[in-house]
Amino acid sequence: MTIKANPERALRDLYHLRSIGTYKTGVHRPTLSEDDLITRHWLVGELKAIGHEAWIDGIGNVISKTPATGNKLLAGSHLETQSHAGWLDGALGVVYALEAARAVVEAGRKDIGVEVFAFADEEGHFGSFTGSRSLTGELTEADIDQRADRTTGRPLRQAIADAGLSGVPRHRVDPARYIGMLEAHIEQGDWLESQKLQVGVVTSIVAIWQYKIVFEGVQNHAGTTRMAIRKDAGVALRRFCQRVEERFPQVCGERSVWTVGKIDLEPGAPSIIPGRASMTLQFRDADMATLLRLEQTVGELVDEANAAGPCTVSWETMNKNKPALMDEGIQAALEAAGGVYAPGKHARMPSGAGHDAQMMAQLMPAGMMFIPSIGGISHHWTEDTSDADIMLGAQVYADAVGRLLAR
Amino acid sequence: MTIKANPERALRDLYHLRSIGTYKTGVHRPTLSEDDLITRHWLVGELKAIGHEAWIDGIGNVISKTPATGNKLLAGSHLETQSHAGWLDGALGVVYALEAARAVVEAGRKDIGVEVFAFADEEGHFGSFTGSRSLTGELTEADIDQRADRTTGRPLRQAIADAGLSGVPRHRVDPARYIGMLEAHIEQGDWLESQKLQVGVVTSIVAIWQYKIVFEGVQNHAGTTRMAIRKDAGVALRRFCQRVEERFPQVCGERSVWTVGKIDLEPGAPSIIPGRASMTLQFRDADMATLLRLEQTVGELVDEANAAGPCTVSWETMNKNKPALMDEGIQAALEAAGGVYAPGKHARMPSGAGHDAQMMAQLMPAGMMFIPSIGGISHHWTEDTSDADIMLGAQVYADAVGRLLAR
Numbered sequence: 001m002t003i004k005a006n007p008e009r010a011l012r013d014l015y016h017l018r019s020i021g022t023y024k025t026g027v028h029r030p031t032l033s034e035d036d037l038i039t040r041h042w043l044v045g046e047l048k049a050i051g052h053e054a055w056i057d058g059i060g061n062v063i064s065k066t067p068a069t070g071n072k073l074l075a076g077s078h079l080e081t082q083s084h085a086g087w088l089d090g091a092l093g094v095v096y097a098l099e100a101a102r103a104v105v106e107a108g109r110k111d112i113g114v115e116v117f118a119f120a121d122e123e124g125h126f127g128s129f130t131g132s133r134s135l136t137g138e139l140t141e142a143d144i145d146q147r148a149d150r151t152t153g154r155p156l157r158q159a160i161a162d163a164g165l166s167g168v169p170r171h172r173v174d175p176a177r178y179i180g181m182l183e184a185h186i187e188q189g190d191w192l193e194s195q196k197l198q199v200g201v202v203t204s205i206v207a208i209w210q211y212k213i214v215f216e217g218v219q220n221h222a223g224t225t226r227m228a229i230r231k232d233a234g235v236a237l238r239r240f241c242q243r244v245e246e247r248f249p250q251v252c253g254e255r256s257v258w259t260v261g262k263i264d265l266e267p268g269a270p271s272i273i274p275g276r277a278s279m280t281l282q283f284r285d286a287d288m289a290t291l292l293r294l295e296q297t298v299g300e301l302v303d304e305a306n307a308a309g310p311c312t313v314s315w316e317t318m319n320k321n322k323p324a325l326m327d328e329g330i331q332a333a334l335e336a337a338g339g340v341y342a343p344g345k346h347a348r349m350p351s352g353a354g355h356d357a358q359m360m361a362q363l364m365p366a367g368m369m370f371i372p373s374i375g376g377i378s379h380h381w382t383e384d385t386s387d388a389d390i391m392l393g394a395q396v397y398a399d400a401v402g403r404l405l406a407r
Numbered sequence: 408m409t410i411k412a413n414p415e416r417a418l419r420d421l422y423h424l425r426s427i428g429t430y431k432t433g434v435h436r437p438t439l440s441e442d443d444l445i446t447r448h449w450l451v452g453e454l455k456a457i458g459h460e461a462w463i464d465g466i467g468n469v470i471s472k473t474p475a476t477g478n479k480l481l482a483g484s485h486l487e488t489q490s491h492a493g494w495l496d497g498a499l500g501v502v503y504a505l506e507a508a509r510a511v512v513e514a515g516r517k518d519i520g521v522e523v524f525a526f527a528d529e530e531g532h533f534g535s536f537t538g539s540r541s542l543t544g545e546l547t548e549a550d551i552d553q554r555a556d557r558t559t560g561r562p563l564r565q566a567i568a569d570a571g572l573s574g575v576p577r578h579r580v581d582p583a584r585y586i587g588m589l590e591a592h593i594e595q596g597d598w599l600e601s602q603k604l605q606v607g608v609v610t611s612i613v614a615i616w617q618y619k620i621v622f623e624g625v626q627n628h629a630g631t632t633r634m635a636i637r638k639d640a641g642v643a644l645r646r647f648c649q650r651v652e653e654r655f656p657q658v659c660g661e662r663s664v665w666t667v668g669k670i671d672l673e674p675g676a677p678s679i680i681p682g683r684a685s686m687t688l689q690f691r692d693a694d695m696a697t698l699l700r701l702e703q704t705v706g707e708l709v710d711e712a713n714a715a716g717p718c719t720v721s722w723e724t725m726n727k728n729k730p731a732l733m734d735e736g737i738q739a740a741l742e743a744a745g746g747v748y749a750p751g752k753h754a755r756m757p758s759g760a761g762h763d764a765q766m767m768a769q770l771m772p773a774g775m776m777f778i779p780s781i782g783g784i785s786h787h788w789t790e791d792t793s794d795a796d797i798m799l800g801a802q803v804y805a806d807a808v809g810r811l812l813a814r
Contacts, residue, residue, distance in 0.1 A: 188628045188630070189633065190632070191633070218784070222668060223760040224595035224760050225596055226598070226664065227665075229597060235648075241642075245645075257630060257632065261676050261678060262675045262676060262677055263670050265668065265670050268670075270668045271689065272668050273666055284630050351631075352628070353630040353631050379628050
């Protein structure tokens with residue numbers, strides 16, 4: 001069964017979403033902000049217009065149901081953005097799903113359907129995967145009580161109340177309802193672009209292992225304390241980072257990445273020797289053996305630093321998940337669709353970023369499709385993809401949906 | 408003329424001040440906070456009790472005048488503290504001056520006198536040397552309009568109004584009134600303790616040269632951006648610091664110190680490659696040639712980093728003053744007093760910290776006396792000095808005052 005998207009319509013929808021919470025050439029739509037809610041209500045309206053039942057659940061997820069009695073595919077991504085970030089991250093996957101749902105309806109098929117979801121808070125303003133964890137049943141009421149907006153401090157409960165969602169039930173996904181889940185996304189890296197490709201068929205989503213590393217020294221006066229007796233926690237932190245930069249390349253995999261994204265010196269004043277310093281160290285890979293080698297190296301470097309002194313070092317795990325393997329059948333469907341619309345321009349690749357698909361992969365076969373990101377820029381308002389790549393992707397996506405639903 | 412202090416009384420005064428704004432074993436008395444004002448009013452009362460005219464001026468300085476017609480010495484230090492810091496930093500020099508003023512009065516000398524000042528904001532909650540810059544005439548009304556508390560953001564104008572000082576004139580020091588200025592302080596380093604000495608005669612106050620160094624890279628996604636194409640501003644910053652640690656020891660002086668006290672990564676999130684990073688680099692020395700060598704090295708390292716890439720580096724001067732030489736006559740008086748009360752236990756030394764005395768040195772002969780700091784700890788609530796050293800210092804100080812006033 002061939003499903004044909006209307007790629008111009010998908011592009012118009014994306015430009016419409018870009019006009020809600022515009023920031024420079026990107027958007028600023030934190031989870032459950034006014035602009036975020038405007039986009040969710042817009043999506044509910046679009047879904048109702050094609051005969052879906054659609055609503056926002058008690059955590060902010062947009063849910064839809066078709067009257068179809070046959071094969072149903074769960075499809076979507078997220079609508080909120082990182083702060084002052086890009087216009088396609090999340091929105092693209094929602095619009096592709098919406099466009100495929102419309103295309104199925106317009107093809108006159110009432111037996112099958114695409115049920116479009118916009119997962120709340122994939123970007124983690126209130127913690128990690130708030131919406132999809134709620135759909136899987138992982139998120140407890142107690143979790144909701146504890147979470148708050150990482151920027152504004154607004155409690156999640158308050159944000160839910162402000163959105164008019166207090167008392168609205170949280171939806172749970174019934175895996176038996178679906179043949180699988182499909183998510184499209186911009187690559188957020190430069191690999192497709194560097195290889196002159198237009199479609200990425202995702203094989204796995206990397207695991208993210210993240211640690212907080214704390215250095216304890218002695219806070220003191222930056223003028224009167226001789227260099228020889230200092231215990232400068234900031235110096236200890238920088239030496240540790242230097243050793244990471246030396247050792248990680250020796251033990252990493254081909255696509256491993258690692259990042260020190262956050263550093264805090266305490267008290268953080270020009271004239272005070274830092275008595276305490278902390279940093280986050282995060283690494284990602286799709287291979288468990290590589291992840292374990294990198295973690296072992298962190299432990300060795302902590303031991304080495306403690307043995308060398310004069311500061312002490314401790315570390316604690318902040319996050320440690322498993323790589324999520326994408327379904328082989330969905331990969332095959334995406335590849336076949338790529339063969340029709342982008343012959344020689346598609347390839348299999350892992351995802352270096354986390355996505356809602358990895359949460360859904362716990363419940364059902366899940367797959368992901370990537371389109372290129374110009375310059376690989378992401379989580380920044382300059383993020384972009386050419387209109388041509390966006391429109392081609394919508395067509396490949398709809399074609400793959402048709403193949404999956406026809407089974 | 409021999410002036411004898413009452414060292415127990417000085418110690419009692421210091422314990423009294425320690426009880427105002429107590430934080431653990433230290434104190435928390437930011438400039439123009441309620442507790443800071445309590446100590447200023449207390450000092451005014453003590454000075455009036457010995458026949459001084461005393462008041463708080465329009466910027467928060469405590470000023471005093473004696474009826475003496477002969478030699479007068481300006482003496483004092485500051486009463487406010489760094490946040491959650493030590494009980495002696497500042498307070499010691501004020502109490503020694505108060506005790507010497509009392510001792511002169513109790514010696515029946517009405518011709519000579521010690522005029523005690525408590526300089527406002529030496530600790531720079533509202534910027535650098537707010538009170539003493541006002542006394543020298545350097546601080547303009549426009550400066551006051553611009554300054555605000557670095558922690559709370561409270562504007563200086565508001566703080567002055569809250570203290571009931573709006574409309575009160577700011578005092579200007581008349582250099583012709585004084586034979587010189589004397590300030591006592593804890594060393595804030597460990598040199599006296601390490602040499603088993605009890606009194607330091609300060610030869611000069613080091614200059615502080617401080618820079619802001621900014622690294623510009625490209626902000627990007629920490630999962631999808633390959634290591635090979637990253638332009639991580641945080642990595643560039645750490646490499647720069649490493650080069651400072653390698654190069655500075657080759658060009659510094661024997662007592663040079665340097666510190667990176669503040670680092671900011673932007674946006675500062677675990678999953679985002681920092682696109683921008685900044686740091687403060689401060690160094691101190693009493694020798695101009697050494698200061699110039701260190702500054703030249705910073706410039707060379709900036710050029711080196713820009714040549715190496717992939718991030719760009721820029722630097723700007725935040726602060727650059729001259730070393731302040733202490734008066735030889737005052738040094739001699741302190742040395743003679745040390746010879747009486749601490750024979751073999753005193754030595755000449757530079758000050759690694761900035762002090763109000765360096766501002767007064769612009770107007771008149773100025774000198775400083777140090778007593779030991781246990782473990783060299785400073786700007787921290789665990790800062791301390793033994794009661795015995797405190798009491799001995801009060802006696803040495805008063806004796807030196809007597810020698811200076813007798814000239």
